[in-house]
Amino acid sequence: MMKYLLILLFTGILQAQTIELTNQKMITYYRFINKAENSIVNGNLEAAHSFYKEAFAAHKEPNAKDLYNSMVVSLNIKDEKDASENYYQLKCLGYSFDGDILKNRLESLTSEHKKCSFQIDLSYKKTLDSLFTIDQHYRKLSDGNYNKYQKEITRSDSIASVNLLKLIQKKGFPNEYDLGLSSANKVFFHEFYFIIWHQLATNLYSPQKVNFSQEIGKALNNGKITPENAAFLLDLNNGRNDYSSKHFSITQFVTSNGSNIPLYEQSMQKIAHVDCCYVTYVFFPEKRTESIHKMIKEITERRTKIGLSNVDDDLQKKIFMLNNTEYKFSDAMVEGMAFEKESDLEFFKKNMYKIK
Numbered sequence: 001m002m003k004y005l006l007i008l009l010f011t012g013i014l015q016a017q018t019i020e021l022t023n024q025k026m027i028t029y030y031r032f033i034n035k036a037e038n039s040i041v042n043g044n045l046e047a048a049h050s051f052y053k054e055a056f057a058a059h060k061e062p063n064a065k066d067l068y069n070s071m072v073v074s075l076n077i078k079d080e081k082d083a084s085e086n087y088y089q090l091k092c093l094g095y096s097f098d099g100d101i102l103k104n105r106l107e108s109l110t111s112e113h114k115k116c117s118f119q120i121d122l123s124y125k126k127t128l129d130s131l132f133t134i135d136q137h138y139r140k141l142s143d144g145n146y147n148k149y150q151k152e153i154t155r156s157d158s159i160a161s162v163n164l165l166k167l168i169q170k171k172g173f174p175n176e177y178d179l180g181l182s183s184a185n186k187v188f189f190h191e192f193y194f195i196i197w198h199q200l201a202t203n204l205y206s207p208q209k210v211n212f213s214q215e216i217g218k219a220l221n222n223g224k225i226t227p228e229n230a231a232f233l234l235d236l237n238n239g240r241n242d243y244s245s246k247h248f249s250i251t252q253f254v255t256s257n258g259s260n261i262p263l264y265e266q267s268m269q270k271i272a273h274v275d276c277c278y279v280t281y282v283f284f285p286e287k288r289t290e291s292i293h294k295m296i297k298e299i300t301e302r303r304t305k306i307g308l309s310n311v312d313d314d315l316q317k318k319i320f321m322l323n324n325t326e327y328k329f330s331d332a333m334v335e336g337m338a339f340e341k342e343s344d345l346e347f348f349k350k351n352m353y354k355i356k
Contacts, residue, residue, distance in 0.1 A: 018217075019213060019216070019217040019220070019230075019234060019305075019306060020217075020305045020306065021220055021221060021227070021305060021306050021307045022221060023221040023222070023223070025058055025059060025223075026059065026220070026221060026223050026307065027307065028055075028058040028059075029055050029058045029059040029062075029223070029307075030055075030227060030307030030308075031307075032051045032052070032054040032055035032058065033051070033052075033055050033063075033066055033307075034307075034308075034309045034313070035047075035051040036048045036051035036052045036055065036066075036069070036070070036073075037069070037309065037313075037317065037329065038309070038313055038316075039051060040069065040073065040320075040327060041313075041316050041317055041320045045073050045076055045077050046077060048073045049070075049073050049074060049077055049079065049082070052066065052069075052070040052073065056070070059223055061118075061175075061177050061223060063175075063176075063188070063223075063226050064090065064093055064095065064176045064181060064184075064188045065187070065188050065226060065328050065329075065330055067086045067089055067090055067093075068086070068090060068095075068188075068327075068328050069327050069328060069329075070082070070086050071083050071086035071087055071090070071106075072102065072326055072327055074086065075102070075105060075106075080109060083106075083109060084109045087106055087109050088114070090181075092116035092117075092118070093176045093177070093180055093181045094120070094176075094180035094181045094182045095181045096181075096182070101325065101326055102326060118177050120178070120179060120180045121171075121174070121178050121179065124167070124171055124174060124178060124179065125174075125178075125179045125180065125183065127167060128164070128167070128174070128179065128183070128191070128192045129183055129191070131159075131160045131163055131164055131167075131192065131195060132160075132183070132191040132192055132194065132195065134156050134159055134160045135156060135157065135160040135194055135195050135198060136194075137156060138152040138153045138156055139153065146205040147205070150205050150206075153205055153206050154205070154206045154207065157195075157198050157199070157206040157209065158206075158209045160195045160198075161195055161196075161198070161199050161209050161210040161212075162209060162210060164192060164195050164196070164210075165210050165212065165215070168212075168215050169215070172222070172224070173215055173216075173218065173219035173222065173224045173225065174190075174192075174224065175190075175219075175223075175224040175225065176188070176190075186328070187328055187330045188226075188328070188330065189229065189330070193229065193233065196212045196216075196233050196236075196237065197233065197236055199211065199212060199236075199237055200236035200237060200239070201236070201237060201238055201239030202239050208237075211237050211238070212233065212237055213234055213237050213238060216230050216233055216234055216237075217230075220306060220307070226330065227303075227306050227307035227308045228308065228330045229330065230306060231243035231244065231303070231306060231308060232244070241299075242299070242302050243299065243302055243303050243306065243308060244299075247282060247295070247299075248279070248280075248282055248283050248311065248314075248315055248318075249279070249318075249334075249335045250276075250277045250278070250279055250318050250319075250322070250334045250335065250355070251276075251277065251278045251279070251334070251335050251336070251337055251352070252274055252275060252276035252277055252278070252334050252335070252336050252337070253274070253275045253276075253278070253336075253337050253338075253339065253345050253348075253349065254273070254274050254275075254336055254337070254338045254339070255273045255275075255338075255339050255340075255341075255342055255345055275345075276334060276356060277322060277334060277354070277355055277356040278349065278352040278353060278354050278355070279352065279353055279355055280351065280352055280353070281351070281353070283315060283353070283355075284353075285312065296311045296312075299311055317329045318334075319355070322334070322355075322356055323356075
């Protein structure tokens with residue numbers, strides 16, 4: 001068993017090191033996407049608009065995230081024609097604008113109702129939805145106590161992951177142009193990604209049955225998954241932080257209301273206080289040690305090989321998203337930490353800096 005685990009870990013490390021974006025079309029696409037996002041952060045929307053046009057010329061099936069951000073840029077610079085084209089492309093993909101902060105502005109857009117240029121594979125989607133149901137069944141029953149159904153979760157994870165791998169190998173790694181967006185969340189994270197997520201190398205409840213790294217690498221080069229989602233799933237599947245800028249997360253702290261009910265069982269209405277937003281010293285270039293600079297350089301080298309922005313550009317996106325939620329940058333989330341006692345929270349915050 002120990003020999004098997006060592007082989008598995010070594011294989012994961014090897015796979016993680018060899019994933020690289022080599023498709024020149026996709027390299028060009030993500031170069032312009034990163035330039036567009038940097039321009040948004042810097043307030044140069046005209047430049048962002050131009051970069052999105054360059055990106056979409058290179059890749060005819062742009063990621064839904066990029067369509068959405070391009071639409072917002074076009075709205076803000078009053079290019080209604082371009083905004084309308086992106087809006088109706090997202091509607092073709094099945095994106096739900098219900099509850100969207102831009103809904104009122106978007107409903108005023110007019111455009112020629114062209115026939116959608118692609119067709120959703122409903123059979124593939126139905127099969128993937130059924131696998132996601134298997135993946136979630138005992139997790140939902142457990143109400144967060146996975147130990148209660150550990151054997152059942154292990155078995156269902158095995159069924160879901162093995163069948164997902166077979167499907168991908170047979171039909172190809174699917175994206176929104178194959179499945180639509182009805183089974184994806186508001187930052188375009190597809191439900192079947194959770195099956196891959198649950199094959200993380202460090203899973204305590206359900207040992208890894210399938211490592212999806214090779215399929216993720218193929219999908220990245222075929223334009224079927226964003227670099228952000230690819231990096232996230234690769235790091236999980238291989239038990240590493242090769243691409244993640246989580247070392248530089250923005251954190252919000254949550255404390256309980258002093259009741260005897262565990263914090264994770266309390267509703268948000270009962271939580272006493274949410275305090276945002278904090279970072280560690282490594283967030284600031286001028287405060288970094290030599291070893292931190294070396295780590296950032298190594299992470300950036302790996303990130304750029306799969307089409308991601310460098311670490312410092314990513315940090316600027318995180319800051320930007322605190323006050324500009326109309327855009328969608330999928331790897332720019334605020335992380336939460338929960339504490340039962342105020343004293344524990346204050347001790348933890350001593351070495352952190354409040355930025356908002």
